[in-house]
Amino acid sequence: KAGVTQTPRYLIKTRGQQVTLSCSPISGHRSVSWYQQTPGQGLQFLFEYFSETQRNKGNFPGRFSGRQFSNSRSEMNVSTLELGDSALYLCASSTDGWEQYFGPGTRLTVT
Amino acid sequence: AQRVTQPEKLLSVFKGAPVELKCNYSYSGSPELFWYVQYSRQRLQLLLRHISRESIKGFTADLNKGETSFHLKKPFAQEEDSAMYYCALRPPTGANNLFFGTGTRLTVIP
Numbered sequence: 136k137a138g139v140t141q142t143p144r145y146l147i148k149t150r151g152q153q154v155t156l157s158c159s160p161i162s163g164h165r166s167v168s169w170y171q172q173t174p175g176q177g178l179q180f181l182f183e184y185f186s187e188t189q190r191n192k193g194n195f196p197g198r199f200s201g202r203q204f205s206n207s208r209s210e211m212n213v214s215t216l217e218l219g220d221s222a223l224y225l226c227a228s229s230t231d232g233w234e235q236y237f238g239p240g241t242r243l244t245v246t
Numbered sequence: 247a248q249r250v251t252q253p254e255k256l257l258s259v260f261k262g263a264p265v266e267l268k269c270n271y272s273y274s275g276s277p278e279l280f281w282y283v284q285y286s287r288q289r290l291q292l293l294l295r296h297i298s299r300e301s302i303k304g305f306t307a308d309l310n311k312g313e314t315s316f317h318l319k320k321p322f323a324q325e326e327d328s329a330m331y332y333c334a335l336r337p338p339t340g341a342n343n344l345f346f347g348t349g350t351r352l353t354v355i356p
Binding site: 138166168178179180183185190191225227229234235236238239 | 346
């Protein structure tokens with residue numbers, strides 16, 4: 136089975152711009168979760184989508200949003216980028232069981 | 247609010263020595279606890295989950311509800327165990343959101 140894929144792998148944006156990151160889950164997985172990883176805050180949960188519905192949301196501002204398509208692929212969007220948004224963004228997919236399978240991440244740099 | 251604490255950022259042990267990575271949590275309820283591992287240049291992956299009470303790669307972890315701990319142990323460390331280890335908590339809400347500790351980098355010295 137192909138693993139979770141994320142595109143792009145690297146991204147450089149300027150403050151004030153917006154960005155869209157994509158995640159393709161493992162075939163058959165309906166749950167996709169997003170995490171932000173930074174040296175200072177570690178891994179923090181952003182949100183989870185299940186069957187195209189946001190099921191849970193972490194403690195991030197409204198500039199962070201996401202969606203899930205009927206094929207379970209998910210996108211997350213960050214608007215009005217700030218320097219502090221520079222991070223590794225990970226997505227993970229699951230069959231709604233115990234184990235989450237993580238992608239390689241997208242490294243976003245905001246200048 | 248939920249919180250996962252891994253007190254050691256770095257831990258070095260000699261090959262063959264026992265290793266224990268500490269994890270304490272706070273949550274009012276019965277969460278699920280996990281250990282995730284990230285080897286060099288690899289993805290974050292599940293190592294153990296408390297509910298299955300299994301041993302993976304020689305590692306075990308026991309959930310101590312009284313002490314709210316979920317320490318990871320291995321009696322004889324191997325060089326290939328060198329990695330970043332994260333303890334994680336999942337609330338019993340049915341949703342897939344994990345709360346991670348800050349991680350412990352384990353180095354096994356040959």
